[in-house]
Amino acid sequence: MRDDESMLAIAREEALLGKAEGGVPIGAALFTVDGQLLGRGHNRRVQDDDPSMHAETAAFRNAGRRPHYRDTVMVTTLSPCWYCSGLVRQFGISRVVIGEATTFHGGHDWLAEHGVTITLLNDEACTTLMRDFIATHPTLWFEDIGKD
Amino acid sequence: MRDDESMLAIAREEALLGKAEGGVPIGAALFTVDGQLLGRGHNRRVQDDDPSMHAETAAFRNAGRRPHYRDTVMVTTLSPCWYCSGLVRQFGISRVVIGEATTFHGGHDWLAEHGVTITLLNDEACTTLMRDFIATHPTLWFEDIGKD
Numbered sequence: 001m002r003d004d005e006s007m008l009a010i011a012r013e014e015a016l017l018g019k020a021e022g023g024v025p026i027g028a029a030l031f032t033v034d035g036q037l038l039g040r041g042h043n044r045r046v047q048d049d050d051p052s053m054h055a056e057t058a059a060f061r062n063a064g065r066r067p068h069y070r071d072t073v074m075v076t077t078l079s080p081c082w083y084c085s086g087l088v089r090q091f092g093i094s095r096v097v098i099g100e101a102t103t104f105h106g107g108h109d110w111l112a113e114h115g116v117t118i119t120l121l122n123d124e125a126c127t128t129l130m131r132d133f134i135a136t137h138p139t140l141w142f143e144d145i146g147k148d
Numbered sequence: 149m150r151d152d153e154s155m156l157a158i159a160r161e162e163a164l165l166g167k168a169e170g171g172v173p174i175g176a177a178l179f180t181v182d183g184q185l186l187g188r189g190h191n192r193r194v195q196d197d198d199p200s201m202h203a204e205t206a207a208f209r210n211a212g213r214r215p216h217y218r219d220t221v222m223v224t225t226l227s228p229c230w231y232c233s234g235l236v237r238q239f240g241i242s243r244v245v246i247g248e249a250t251t252f253h254g255g256h257d258w259l260a261e262h263g264v265t266i267t268l269l270n271d272e273a274c275t276t277l278m279r280d281f282i283a284t285h286p287t288l289w290f291e292d293i294g295k296d
Binding site: 061083087139 | 199200201205206211213215216217230235237238239240291293294295296
């Protein structure tokens with residue numbers, strides 16, 4: 001069984017792939033609660049010109065169709081935005097493991113109120129990655145979260 | 149300027165395309181507040197084996213990248229689920245026009261609480277379409293909303 005840090009390492013690898021491609025450096029992966037990898041992905045706004053593919057939606061898509069998600073864990077480098085929090089709530093994903101919520105605070109408190117188990121790891125590497133990205137690409141970042 | 153009924157007619161066309169393809173018959177379209185069509189789409193779970201493409205996310209994707217959405221209206225044949233409601237909230241879409249909320253009641257009350265203008269048209273054609281689909285394809289429907 002994978003621990004939270006090793007699951008986050010996979011999401012962070014995805015974020016770094018996104019960075020290397022010139023994209024928004026956020027990564028995610030969907031696992032079973034036993035740590036089996038179901039799907040992994042990263043934000044694809046720049047790469048595919050696709051505003052609908054946040055890291056969590058990409059991991060969810062790559063996991064393929066499933067009858068339910070109550071035995072799954074979404075692992076993401078950054079606190080999930082409302083769009084991705086809505087995904088977690090609608091599909092009944094039981095737990096979210098978050099790299100950091102320092103550079104952006106999304107909907108994870110709302111998810112906790114609705115029974116989702118939230119684990120915030122305060123990972124320095126994730127925080128540094130996003131802080132550098134926001135400082136160097138503010139327009140792209142604000143586009144990605146619909147703020148201008 | 150298009151009125152609400154003519155915008156809904158486009159979303160309903162999308163839902164019927166989805167039905168004809170053997171998919172989940174929900175359609176959506178994103179317009180400017182002046183009624184200019186930005187993107188239209190329908191649920192693609194069956195067609196693309198893609199659980200992330202609900203009608204609203206498909207319309208959003210097909211509208212392409214935009215710096216902000218405060219001048220846009222999401223029109224959908226069915227009350228938006230939490231995933232699609234989260235999309236509307238995160239990206240600041242200012243208004244949602246809904247065909248029906250009889251067969252499924254999603255997150256539109258929550259959106260209204262957060263300042264989104266909600267118009268519910270109680271369209272009989274949309275209701276009949278979903279009622280027939282749920283009766284004939286219950287497993288596919290519950291998969292689409294993560295319930296089993």
